[in-house]
Every structure is written in C-alpha cells, then in structure tokens.
Amino acid sequence: MADFIDRINSLSLSRRNFIKASTAAAASLSLAGCGNSLVPAGTDQITDQEEKWIPAACWHNCGGRCSNKALVVDGVVVRQKTDDTHPDSPDYPQQRGCHRGRSQRHHVFGADRIKYPMKRKHWEPGGGNKELRGRDEWVRISWEEALDHVAGELKRIKNEYGNKSILGTSRLLNFYGGGLVRWGSSSSGAWGMPQECMTSGFSWSSNDRLNWRNAKLIVLWGANPARSSLGNPTYNLLQAKKAGAKFIVVDPSVTPTVKTLADKYIPCRPGTDTALLLGIAYHMIENNLQDQDFINRCTLGFDQDHMPEGTDPKENFKDYVLGTYDGTPKTPEWASEICGTDPQLIREFATEIATTKPMIFTSSFAPARTYRGQQFCQAFLTVGWMTGNVGKTGAGVWTMGYAASQSYGGKRLVRGGGSGLPRAVNPLFPDAAYGPYDGYRWANPTNPDANGMAYCETYDAILNGEYTGTNGRGKVPCDIRLIWLVRDGYGYNFLNQSSDFNKGVEAFRKVDFVVTNDIVLSTISKYADIVLPATTQWEKEGKIYSGNPEAIFIAQKVVEPLFETKTEEWMDCELAKRLGLNPDEIYPLSDKQQFFNSLAGASVITKDGENYESLVTITEQDIQEWGVEGNPQEGKITLKDLLEQGVYQVPRSPDDNLTVVQGEDFVKDPEANPLGTKSGKLEIHCQSLSDKIAAYGLTTIPPIAKYEPPLDGYEATLKDWQSKEKGNYPFQLVTIHYGRRSHSTYDNIPQLREAYPQDFVMNTRDGEALSLKDGDTVLIESAYGKCIRPLTLSETLMPGVVTLGEGAWAELDDETGIDKAGATNVLCGARLSGQGEEPWNTTIVRVEKYNGEPLKSDAEWKQRIIF
Amino acid sequence: MKIDSKQDSIAIILVNRTYLYRLMQNFFGNEPTIESLGILFSEHTMTSLTLLSLEDGIDQLKSFADQLNSDTDTALDKVRSEYTRLFIGPTKLPAPPWESVYITKERLLFQESTLEVRKCYLKYSYRPTNFRSEPDDHLALELDFMANLSHLAENFFQDDKTSESVDILKDQKAFLEQHLLVWVPQFVSELEAATCHPLYLGMASILRNFLQADLVAIDEILDSI
Numbered sequence A: 001m002a003d004f005i006d007r008i009n010s011l012s013l014s015r016r017n018f019i020k021a022s023t024a025a026a027a028s029l030s031l032a033g034c035g036n037s038l039v040p041a042g043t044d045q046i047t048d049q050e051e052k053w054i055p056a057a058c059w060h061n062c063g064g065r066c067s068n069k070a071l072v073v074d075g076v077v078v079r080q081k082t083d084d085t086h087p088d089s090p091d092y093p094q095q096r097g098c099h100r101g102r103s104q105r106h107h108v109f110g111a112d113r114i115k116y117p118m119k120r121k122h123w124e125p126g127g128g129n130k131e132l133r134g135r136d137e138w139v140r141i142s143w144e145e146a147l148d149h150v151a152g153e154l155k156r157i158k159n160e161y162g163n164k165s166i167l168g169t170s171r172l173l174n175f176y177g178g179g180l181v182r183w184g185s186s187s188s189g190a191w192g193m194p195q196e197c198m199t200s201g202f203s204w205s206s207n208d209r210l211n212w213r214n215a216k217l218i219v220l221w222g223a224n225p226a227r228s229s230l231g232n233p234t235y236n237l238l239q240a241k242k243a244g245a246k247f248i249v250v251d252p253s254v255t256p257t258v259k260t261l262a263d264k265y266i267p268c269r270p271g272t273d274t275a276l277l278l279g280i281a282y283h284m285i286e287n288n289l290q291d292q293d294f295i296n297r298c299t300l301g302f303d304q305d306h307m308p309e310g311t312d313p314k315e316n317f318k319d320y321v322l323g324t325y326d327g328t329p330k331t332p333e334w335a336s337e338i339c340g341t342d343p344q345l346i347r348e349f350a351t352e353i354a355t356t357k358p359m360i361f362t363s364s365f366a367p368a369r370t371y372r373g374q375q376f377c378q379a380f381l382t383v384g385w386m387t388g389n390v391g392k393t394g395a396g397v398w399t400m401g402y403a404a405s406q407s408y409g410g411k412r413l414v415r416g417g418g419s420g421l422p423r424a425v426n427p428l429f430p431d432a433a434y435g436p437y438d439g440y441r442w443a444n445p446t447n448p449d450a451n452g453m454a455y456c457e458t459y460d461a462i463l464n465g466e467y468t469g470t471n472g473r474g475k476v477p478c479d480i481r482l483i484w485l486v487r488d489g490y491g492y493n494f495l496n497q498s499s500d501f502n503k504g505v506e507a508f509r510k511v512d513f514v515v516t517n518d519i520v521l522s523t524i525s526k527y528a529d530i531v532l533p534a535t536t537q538w539e540k541e542g543k544i545y546s547g548n549p550e551a552i553f554i555a556q557k558v559v560e561p562l563f564e565t566k567t568e569e570w571m572d573c574e575l576a577k578r579l580g581l582n583p584d585e586i587y588p589l590s591d592k593q594q595f596f597n598s599l600a601g602a603s604v605i606t607k608d609g610e611n612y613e614s615l616v617t618i619t620e621q622d623i624q625e626w627g628v629e630g631n632p633q634e635g636k637i638t639l640k641d642l643l644e645q646g647v648y649q650v651p652r653s654p655d656d657n658l659t660v661v662q663g664e665d666f667v668k669d670p671e672a673n674p675l676g677t678k679s680g681k682l683e684i685h686c687q688s689l690s691d692k693i694a695a696y697g698l699t700t701i702p703p704i705a706k707y708e709p710p711l712d713g714y715e716a717t718l719k720d721w722q723s724k725e726k727g728n729y730p731f732q733l734v735t736i737h738y739g740r741r742s743h744s745t746y747d748n749i750p751q752l753r754e755a756y757p758q759d760f761v762m763n764t765r766d767g768e769a770l771s772l773k774d775g776d777t778v779l780i781e782s783a784y785g786k787c788i789r790p791l792t793l794s795e796t797l798m799p800g801v802v803t804l805g806e807g808a809w810a811e812l813d814d815e816t817g818i819d820k821a822g823a824t825n826v827l828c829g830a831r832l833s834g835q836g837e838e839p840w841n842t843t844i845v846r847v848e849k850y851n852g853e854p855l856k857s858d859a860e861w862k863q864r865i866i867f
Numbered sequence B: 001m002k003i004d005s006k007q008d009s010i011a012i013i014l015v016n017r018t019y020l021y022r023l024m025q026n027f028f029g030n031e032p033t034i035e036s037l038g039i040l041f042s043e044h045t046m047t048s049l050t051l052l053s054l055e056d057g058i059d060q061l062k063s064f065a066d067q068l069n070s071d072t073d074t075a076l077d078k079v080r081s082e083y084t085r086l087f088i089g090p091t092k093l094p095a096p097p098w099e100s101v102y103i104t105k106e107r108l109l110f111q112e113s114t115l116e117v118r119k120c121y122l123k124y125s126y127r128p129t130n131f132r133s134e135p136d137d138h139l140a141l142e143l144d145f146m147a148n149l150s151h152l153a154e155n156f157f158q159d160d161k162t163s164e165s166v167d168i169l170k171d172q173k174a175f176l177e178q179h180l181l182v183w184v185p186q187f188v189s190e191l192e193a194a195t196c197h198p199l200y201l202g203m204a205s206i207l208r209n210f211l212q213a214d215l216v217a218i219d220e221i222l223d224s225i
C-alpha cells in the first residue's frame, strides 16, 4: 500500500496553509473554465424510469419505408423494434425494417455527431486559404458567430455578384432571391423522359402486388431487390413465385436476387442492354412471335405501316432491327458480340418472353444509369410492348419504382395530408420548388428562365465560369462564389454522390464560401468552411412518411436535440433575421401545426376502392391539447391510437376491391381511352422524346431505340474490336447499392462497417490472370481517379465486369491522389448525357495489386479519421 | 504518529484530491486558457501531484510549459486546436470522452450506462448543466461529480462529521470502481495513441495514475477513521 497518510505526515505540511492554497487554486480553476460541469438538480429532474415506445423516423433515401420504434427511458433510447402492430401474412405483411433502420440509434447517438457550430481555421470572409478545404483544422464557434458569418457571406456575395453566384436551393434561399440549381437525374437514370414522352408516365406504376401472383413469367431486368430494395419487395416477389411464376433475371452478376428468385439467369455486360434487347427483338420478328394485334392497336412506330403522322416511314423500329436500310441485321449473334450473352440463350429468352402469357417485364433504374441511357429505356419498352403484355391481369411492362412502390404497385391506399406550408419557389429556377433534390428529373429544358446546370457539369461550371444553357442557349457564363447546403437533414452529400469527386474537390477549393448543416462530418461537410450542427429526424417534431402505397408511418420526436444541434427551420429563421427577411413569412406555420395539418388531411381509400375518406378522428380536446388550429373530424382511427401505433396500413386480400390492372381500359379501347402521349398511344417511335433530349443540349438520340456504343462502355475497354485485345481500362465497373448504407448515409456506423467491408469484386479468372488473390489490396484506376480496396474474387461476376458499392465516404490522400474508402465517384467521370443523368454504370477501370501498405478492414479504422 | 498529525494528513489528502479532481475536470472539460495553464504549472499543482506520487506526467507538462514560455501565442493556438480535435470534433473523435462509448463498445452516446451515471448524480441532487442535450457521462462531468463529493467529504471531515464523510467516501469508491476505473484506462490508452501533444500526454498519464492512487487513498482513509 502506498501509505499516503504516513508520507504526508513526514512532509510536515501545514494543514491550514495547504487547505488555503488548495481552495484558492481550485477557485481560480472554476473561474478559468466551467464547461462540462454539474449544477444542482431541481426536483422536477428526478429521474423518470417509465419506459415508452415512440414511433421513430427511418427517413433515408433508401427507397423503402418501414416501421421503426424507439424504447425511451428518461430521454435515453435503450432499444429499437420494428412493426409488430399485427401478425405477419403474405397478404397483409408487417412493415419490418432492415439492418440499416435497426442501426438508426447508432446513427443518432453516434459519438461522432456534429455537436457545435464549427469553422475551418483558415477560412475568413472571402475564402481565406481555400486550398486547405478538406484538410484544415477546425475551430468551435458560437451559434451567434456562425450565423453572422453565414449571413454576412450570403449578403456580400448577393450584393457584389448577384444571386446567380450562389449554388444551391433551400426554403430560405428561395425567399432571398434564389440560387443556381443543379438539375439532372441520379437514381432513375435516363428513365424520366422516355417514360414521359413514350408512355405519359403510364409505365412508372404497375398492377398491384396481389395481381402479380397471376403472372406465369416475371422478368427482372438489372434489378436486385434482395440487396437494393430492402423491406418487403423480395418477400412479395416470393409470393408470386410460390403462386407459380417463373423468374428470369438479367444482370452482369449472379446477385442475391438471382439466387433467391431466378429460374434462369441471363448475363449481360453493363451498358449493352440495348444490344441484347435488339437481338431479342430480331428473334421475335424473324419468327413472327410479336403480338402484332396489340402493336397495331396500341403503339406507333413499330413498322412502316404504323408510323406517327409526318415521320419518315423508313425510320421504323422493325426495319432498323432487320437492318433493312443500314445493312446491319441486329441478330442475336450481332448482339452477343456486344453484350456477351450466348446467342442461343438470347433466342430462348426471346421465345420465352414472347410466348409465355401473362408475363411481367420490369426493369430497374440501373441499366439506365448509363451514358445515353435513354436508348435502353426505348428498347426495353419497345420489346416489352412487342409481347403484348399490357393492360392484362398478371401482365405488364414497367420500370420498377423505388423499393417503396416496387413490387407493390396499384393505387395509393392511404396517404398523409399536406403540411399547409406554402411552396417556396426559386426565382432563378421556377420549376424547382424546394424539395429534397434540387431540380431532380427536371422536365422542362425549354423553359428559358431556368438558371443552373446538369449535376455532372457543376464542377466545370465553377472552374471554367460557364455551363451549357438548355434550349440552344449555348454556353451561359457564371461566377459561382458560394456553395449552399443548409437544408433538411436528409444526407444530401453531393460532393461524394455526384460524378468526378476529384474535380469536385478542385471546384470546392475555388469558391469563396461553402456552408453546410450536417449530422456527422459527411464528405461534403469535410470540404466546407462552416458546418452547422443539425438535428436528426428523431430530434424534431413529428412527420408522416409514406412508403409503399399500402401504409403510412407517423414518426414522432424521440429525444430532445443533442448538444447544440438545431433544426434547419430554426437556422433559416435566425439567418432570415440577419438578412432583413421576416421569419414568419418564411415559416407561417409552426412545426407542430404542420404535423397536425398532415394528420388531419390524411386520407384512406374507401372499401369500394373508388374514393378517399378522412383517416383520423380528431376531437376538440385533441386540438386544445396540441395547441393548434383545426376542426374536429370523424375518421377511421383516433389521433391517439394512430400516434401510438405509428403506422397505418390498409389490409389486403385477393378478393378486395383494390386490385389494379394498369392500362386495362386503354388496351381494350385505345381510341376511347387515349394516353397522355402526343399520339394517345404508346410511342415506339417518339419524336417528342428525341426533341426534348436535344433541348437539354447534352447528347442526342433518335426517335426509336438504336444501339450506339456509349462513352466508357464495353467497346472502350478494347484496343481492337476485331481481335478483342484489351485496352488501357479493360474492366467495366458497376456501382451497386451496398448493404452498409443507404447511398452515402450510414457509412460511418461501426456495426455496418463490420458487416459490409466495401470490397471490390471481380471475376476469379480475371483476378488470377493478373496474379491477384482474394483479400489483396488492389489499386483501381480510371481516367478520372483512383482508389484502393480489398479484393474479393468471385465467379458470380461476368468476366470483364467489376463491382464496388456506391456511397462510401471518400478519403482522399492529397499527396498520392488515392482514395482509401472506395468512393465510386472518384472513378466515375462527370460526363454529360441525355437529360443530365449520371452515367455511373458506364465506367471503365484498370486493376492492379497495390504496392503500398495493405488496407486494414474498414471496421478497424479506429484511430483514424474515417471521413 | 500523533492523532492530530494523522488527522491533519487526512485533511490534506481530502483537500488535495478535491483539487486534483477539479484540475482534471478543468482540463478534460475545457479548452485550455492562459489562466488555467498558469494554475496547472504552479508550484501548488506540482506539490499536489507529488503528494500522491503522480510525478509520471510532470516532465511532459514541463516540456509544454517551455513551449508556452518561448512562444505563447503559437503554443496556445496549437493546444486549443488539439483540444478541439480530440474532444470536440467535427472529425471522428479518436478517444471519445464518454463512458458509454467504452461500455457499449459501439461508440454510442446516451445509453443505459448513461442512466446509471445519472442516478449516481441525482442521489446528490446534481445534474449536468446541459441536462438531456449533453450526455451525463462525459469524463469532465464524472470528474466534477468526484470533485464535488470530495469537497463535501472534506467539509464534513473538517466539521468532525466523520460518519457523513465516510458515507461519501464509500460512494466515491463505488463510483470509481463502477464507473471511472472501468473505462478511463481504455480511454487514456486511446488518447495516448491519438495525440503527440505533451499537455494531453501528460494529463492522460496523470489521470490514469491519479484515479488508481485515489482509490488507494480512499481505502487508507476509510481504514484510519
């Protein structure tokens, strides 16, 4: 034992003097800093140990929507659970969450939450040392100082350079004169315009999921719901399989969906789907397998006898396929050389889809996330329509929507009401109201009042001071000074999630000011000057989330805002005051009133499936308790019960009145029930599509589906087409949705990092040819950037194809230019295509063993900054 | 040993531990200032550390004191950046200063273990200044709790209220054994792996040794009164 008492005794200190000195020193310490200290607790703070389940948001852009509940004890979330409001059955399935939703509390309560307003050390108004963005030190500042800086820069830049020098959109910005908008298409790729012009949105939606059980054959093209659409989609598809449907999956790899559902797997190289579809069409035409009656009655443009008015009859699809005028018959053999699918397999596949009825022919968005991806959309719809599987039970030709609607389809059976908050339009881009994605799938390229550029042109616009004006406006000059991302906390992390990260960093290092609000230091915030700490949805007033058409989710506030985090509404209001705007005008309704309005306005379908009625019963007492304005009303569930349940789902059964056969009326009598397309029919030849794509000013497409090798596609991997000798970048990269994340959200969660290593996958034989072994650290390089990752060799991939999950938070080493995280946008170039779709799935790379220090697994990146 | 001088020694230990907890609380809960550094490098602090044989980190502290003397502005700026990097963010915290992170092994705040700590504070009617928005089990809050309790024990002892003093010391012993000593050793190792700054290396080493020494000191006092 140390014998402190004896030792001190031997020192003969004066008790009185020592106590005096200690007390004095302790007192001056208290003066010198009182952070992180305790204060006397009031009696009201005596701990309340009662447990309560609170329905909690799972708010990510994951495509799904599930029930999530948090067990709260004295302001602490001790557990989570998911839907247990009713027993699970195939007709009436529970809305159970996935591993990411169940990691939500790891997201909200992670030790790495941004806790206080932070400023980059070497930033000062005007930019300071801009080069240090992404590698500077940080300084904690007060909210006051942060808001003053942000408002100051906004004012200065608006006054000196005008609103067009601001890049971004938010409710506040829209009231302050607006900013430039980034428009384009990310997740749905090239699908927007073909759907609008060829089908008038007809094929976005589908028959309801119970009707799928009548299909004999279901084709999933480039779709991997077992990995990419979590929640119920795979379960719903399994019901169709149990009911007798055969599944065929087309994909460059043997995905979990192939393993779960497929009876047949059709391999196809990325970006070559159009060629495969043309080969299928050729076989059908050659053998007269197409449904000519349907084609004649319901479509235009298939053959020279059914062309839209005023078009050249030679420009018909059939003659293109047969090669009548261009001398190239698009035979299965022709296709095979491009897409890599065996010609015999193409023929069998073509026969099967042409002769099995009813058939469901669906595609995901992935094959359309390619350069000039519209060609795939055109070809897919055309071939689907050739089989005549439209407007019938158990049949359809659709683009599968997000997981939310994927495999559900049908009508929306229950929906939340509006919040009552008026729209805030961006004066510089009137088409884009403030929403989660700026000008997402912007449909009006001919609108001359729109100021902004395609996603993929953002960095060039910043660096070169000009962008492509739509509608033939040529290059439009610009002088972007401020990047604005103070908005709802949905993880809009575009620096990481848009093509060409390296160019993005260069662009970010050029502007005067970058401001973000964030939950954790995501990539875009890492390169910002000021980061404002944002609340998550768990710390905010409640909200209704809709997902699949059968359910809504009523999330409520789970805990008080952590640390100094604030809602974006609060930030907007505080900034508004400093900008001379009236916060009450920007937010005329409180968060609570908005939540109440959406509950009061919620509606549910009537039993006959024809109308909607109010969902919630609200009493005068409810209104008083909430302290809001409103009127009592009758509904199907009391407000209290709904809030407690947190989910409202309409039960289904095969004999209910809610079945939808999409387009039934149209197909029975197209003349009496025309579609919203120009001709009223499904347009295989679609001039308006061709014109509209041309109006964006990026790339052009013909009015019918034709294959043209995409930039950075399979052809570009070869040095010589004849000999098939490989070129500089011999591999085609597919950027897949990855289990660790919902896009870039959740990438920092330790347990998800452990479960999903963010490995780079290539075909075993390709790997062996390069003397690579499983687990090696490999360097992956494209013309745009390079990254390192652990390698997994697998026979599940077609030779020549490699995959990496999109969304990892780039960790760029400025010295070597190597990203360690495997952020796919380091490899994907910013190429301008079609309607501004990001052409991620046409990317080519080379792979070699990495000579530097091998990577530790991501889960072990403990002592490092992983962001 | 004379009874009186034994009592004096105990009183000195009691007041000394209050001071050291206060000192640790200050440096793990606040950005360093010229004032706080002045106190840290004072004669009194050195004596105070020596009393519990905590000489280990002193060399590190002195080397930082030299830096501070030769170029105050730069040294202060550097140490503040280091404090921000280590304990504030916004980049990933290398050694998060909250108990729950080490208990759950999941880098999580506001966990069930946080509630346990909250209960300990409430027994003495304390709560964190930013109750419910900042977790109760921040290192500096736990140290502040120990400082407050030490101060109480010390006052009771001065007033000859031995049994009250003993009760508090027992609670402090339990809090050390059930909380601080459970996680601080790991926290300190991770801190040491993450920083090269002499101030934090010194403080890390002092903190680790101090908590151990205090447990011994509490036992000794409990044995002797």
Ligand code: SF4
Residues within 6 Å of the ligand: A058, A059, A060, A062, A063, A064, A065, A066, A067, A096, A097, A098, A099, A100, A101, A102, A230, A231, A742
């Ligand atoms: S699928 Fe989406 S909504 Fe459902 S639990 Fe997973 S992350 Fe949450």
